Amino acid sequence: MQSLILLHGALGSKAQFQSLEVSLSKYFYVHSINFSGHGGLSFSSSPFGIETFSRELKDYIVSNKLHGANVFGFSMGGYVALKLAQSNPDLISKIYTLGTKFDWNPFSAGQESEKLLPAIIEEKVPKFAAVLNKRHQPNDWKALVDSTREMMLQLGTNPVLSKADLLEITNDCQITRGASDNMVSQQETDWAANHLLFGHSKELPDTSHPLEKLDNDLLLAALINFFKIN
DSSP: OEEEEEEOOTTOOGGGGHHHHHHHTTTEEEEEEOOTTSTTOOOOSSOSSHHHHHHHHHHHHHHTTOTTEEEEEETHHHHHHHHHHHHOTTTEEEEEEESOOOOOSHHHHHHHHTTOOHHHHHHHOHHHHHHHHHHHTTSOHHHHHHHHHHHHHHHHHSOSSOHHHHHTOOSOEEEEEETTOSSSOHHHHHHHHHTSTTEEEEEETTOOSOGGGOOHHHHHHHHHHHTTOO
């Protein structure tokens, strides 16, 4: 069987993939990781952001002898996978991203970062605050939110993946968005796919951005089709 690494999104953790891993394990040797600062993992001494997370993915692949593994990256996880593919294309094989945002500029980053204020989250969506608290213990979830907001603002002024960067990626990549995703547009999804040498753009029907609302059967079928599992 092929190996498949699952990468979570911003404010996420590998625990979110538990039910999906059960289904995928019939077809893949499944791995998932927590990026530093997530899922109770300590924050790295390196700057919080895509480049650090990409190095962590590289270290995991090398340490576990997973050279040539496929990668599924949700949201930020897809961005991390593509960044690693740009610098180390031989480490991984195919990449499937879902809900990954590519349109980073000061305006879009400002819009997204406005949603990441711990006090507002506690006031407006206390259930989500409770989820974050449980998901990232013993870390302070508010520190993670603050770091993520700062990362987004930095992406707004200095996107880690430019047009030129995408053109350097030689891996086969499926760039996917949910048809009902209000965070990621079809335009930016197509833009990214069109600037990858072997990029393909696709929509998943009736799919919004939150991972918890994802139809696992729909995603499972899409992954099997892309990675050519018989």
